[in-house]
């Protein structure tokens with residue numbers, strides 16, 4: 001068996017298992033050994049029957065003295081056995097595993113591991129793991145630290161354990177080391193093969209931990225090496241045009257803005273302009289919370305391109321956003337006579353003539369727009385686009401082998417350590433603060449007992465201050481599309497609130513409305529004809545109603561921090577005091593506590609990161625963000641260590657060759 005073999009190479013693993021294993025993301029033997037335990041059951045203490053103690057978890061070796069199925073009520077079957085060793089006897093029970101008496105007949109020498117319970121004067125082993133003892137066979141399920149895995153229907157931990165053990169016994173598995181010995185010594189890391197074996201079948205927890213560390217480092221090192229290669233390849237390309245940075249004009253433009261740039265905007269502008277004057281094209285990620293003012297930074301970059309007589313292409317994820325940018329840039333560049341064209345899938349004919357700035361959706365990639373001299377590509381809300389779409393747009397804007405400057409922007413608050421690993425090939429600028437003058441959105445966690453009081457308060461806010469309110473229904477299941485159940489929940493909440501708010505006007509918005517109906521509802525809310533808009537959680541993007549000042553979220557504990565933060569960002573868009581009411585039935589919830597304390601997406605991202613498992617950061621999972629198997633994004637120490645290791649590998653040809661061979665980096669380097 002080889003690592004690249006499909007799981008069906010394992011004896012007795014057929015198509016039925018293939019389908020089940022796929023649910024766990026396992027297709028090859030390599031995937032299988034990368035399916036690491038969530039924990040270990042400690043069955044390492046082996047005791048004699050006489051010494052059994054209540055409530056301890058132990059292993060016992062003995063012979064089955066008697067065993068039988070006992071039929072209870074309904075279809076319930078209990079397996080009762082008596083185990084015997086030289087010191088005494090103890091009772092054993094299993095539930096609904098009627099095959100056990102057949103496979104463990106009287107006289108079988110077995111090891112049992114599990115918890116001892118007291119029943120009357122007797123010690124009873126309840127639902128223990130069992131393993132028939134055979135000469136020369138090492139223990140897998142009993143008498144040791146036993147791995148417990150993420151399971152799925154038809155795939156138990158016991159099954160996984162047996163198969164993984166079998167795979168390791170295969171002589172030609174060949175888990176090759178790719179880190180130089182020097183690195184293993186310097187960082188006190190176990191060999192790769194040893195690490196894989198120890199993560200599944202450790203002798204001590206310390207061994208397991210070290211193994212896990214080694215495997216996590218693999219993931220990070222691999223990601224970082226890929227970034228370094230991409231970065232190097234990028235830096236070998238030339239910018240399409242050598243740009244001059246007219247400092248004076250830029251300063252004057254900034255001086256004429258209706259506001260003063262925040263400190264981080266000023267720093268980011270400086271970083272962007274420095275990049276644009278270099279001998280290789282810019283490849284920068286501008287990260288900033290919703291409302292932090294990324295657009296103006298991009299606009300200043302576009303101005304530089306324009307002043308050099310070159311074009312800029314701006315790609316936004318939705319038509320609403322593209323239109324918004326179109327309006328914004330037209331306002332900003334009014335005096336300069338910059339020609340701006342809007343390209344969306346709805347725009348019919350592309351006879352744009354002379355254009356300085358193209359703004360559009362992904363239609364920019366496919367429509368027959370002529371980019372003759374693009375010096376700058378801006379990609380807004382980058383997480384909404386696939387890697388290919390991004391690459392495609394850049395390629396379209398290239399001239400032969402030379403590349404335009406690329407500015408990528410995102411409101412997903414990815415912590416710095418994470419960004420440096422996942423997007424290590426991009427340089428990073430961060431907008432750390434919101435423009436001054438924004439009021440803090442008052443955020444309250446509201447228990448069920450205060451629901452009526454809150455409704456009364458909302459009613460008064462509407463009547464006295466013409467406040468407008470969003471009501472977000474509970475999240476029923478996490479899914480990108482709305483289920484029927486979700487829509488039903490919103491509809492019933494809508495009916496319910498009509499009874500509570502008799503004097504106010506209530507609207508309902510969900511994804512299954514026809515686009516015309518949606519438009520009407522949003523328009524009515526915008527124009528104040530609707531006071532309270534009941535909406536499903538899925539409806540979020542693009543609804544920008546500055547007059548809305550109250551955000552009410554039902555069953556807030558079900559939402560991730562990222563969603564809560566995005567939803568709260570729908571209010572607080574004017575200088576009027578805004579409120580966010582988090583309704584919850586749970587007594588205390590860490591996430592809601594964090595929401596109350598913090599307004600910053602970055603801070604919340606850090607909190608979120610610390611609370612979640614590998615891969616799951618801030619709902620970016622669904623956007624194709626790097627999925628970690630073993631490592632955790634929250635482990636900033638390991639991330640830093642891995643960067644160091646990756647850099648050493650990258651700068652040492654011998655080390656690099658060894659690593660590249662194993663990791664099939666050759667292919668990646670070609671991209």
Ligand code: ADP
Pocket residue numbers: 259260261262265288289290291292293294295296411435436
């Ligand atoms: P985002 O980072 O979410 O894309 P925008 O660029 O849309 O944010 O900016 C949000 C709003 O803040 C816009 O109305 C913009 O004009 C305004 N804005 C941007 N920078 C500043 C600033 N330094 N001071 C005050 N308002 C600003």
Ligand code: MG
Pocket residue numbers: 294295380
């Ligand atoms: Mg924006």
